[in-house]
Amino acid sequence: MMIELTPQTIVTAGAVITAALLLIQRFAKGVRWFDQQEKQTTDIAALKAKHEADMKALKQALTEDMRGINEEQTLLTYGVLACLKGLKEQGCNGPVSEAINKIEKFLNKKAHGD
Template sequence: MYVNAETILSAAALLGAVGAILGGLFAAYSWYQKQNKQDEDIKAMKEEMCLLTYGVLACLKGLKEMGRNGSVTEAIDKIEKHMNQEAHK
């Protein structure tokens, strides 16, 4: 088998094409992994936000028991309404 310039160029083109395909596959896989990580992070943030909301609601209810009405009652109603709407989605 005789190796000339055309054979070398063909081999280089083939290697370049294979490299481009593998690079594209790796980029797609990396993007997929990043999306999964973001989904996990969002789930953790939602759980934390839920706990914080319950804490704020408990504080507001404590204030209401101490006789602080007005905007406290309004805030409690809004939080409870929001929580009920989210629970039934």
């Protein structure tokens, strides 16, 4: 069987080759798109894991900071209470006695978890 090279045969062959190349190109583009979606899915999962780890570390750091702040506030409260008691010993009364009572009441509540 012999194939004749006519202009119509050349045009038909060119159309078939072009269609085949187009299909291959579209298939390759589809494969790349699916690969990109898969990569995005894994990237998102990695970002979520990193975010959760960062949030856990931040929470731990804030908890430690709050512990330090609470200790500092406790020391400051005891210092203020000592100053107020010193003022009371010096003869100051009225608001000094009231402040001492309020601070002692507050510290007593805190000590008993109220």
